[in-house]
Amino acid sequence: MRSFHTIAVPHRDILEGRLTMDVFAADLWEVYKGRGSDEYKDGEQFFRKTYQTEGIRNILAIVEKRLTGMGGDPVIQIQTPFGGGKTHTLIAMYHKADQWNARKVVIVGTPMSTSDTPWGMLEEQLTGRIDRFTAQVSPGR
Secondary structure, three states: OOOHHHHHOHHHHOOOOOOOOHHHHOOOHHHHOOOOOOOHOOOHHHHHHHOHHHHEEEEEHHHHHOOOOOOOOOOOOOOOOOOHHHHHHHHHHHEEEEEEEEOOOOOOOOOOOOEEEOHHHHHHHHOOOOOOOOOOOOOOO
């Protein structure tokens, strides 16, 4: 059996010791805000440097089917252990949304303040302001 390093050659930034935490730790919120490393915020570079596992390809296919009215599950649960590709999958969906002409909404719990609500964030990202969902309670039952 051949050693893995003879089959899977790391990217140049790894070989040259230039891998930094902002490149190592993917962050969907930073991508949404247009911050962070180009490896994540630039869709073309992201797909050039990200190996699309069978899992990522499968989820992208399901989402594309749903967006084009060809089936696809309305809710997808991404469940993997730490380092299993959840954030990369979400960033892949984020970038593919442009190709699919889909409107993007990103909600990440950690940067939310105590005054933020998921409903307000949805409204703001879809309309540019928060008018209807200003209260700290759910909008319905």
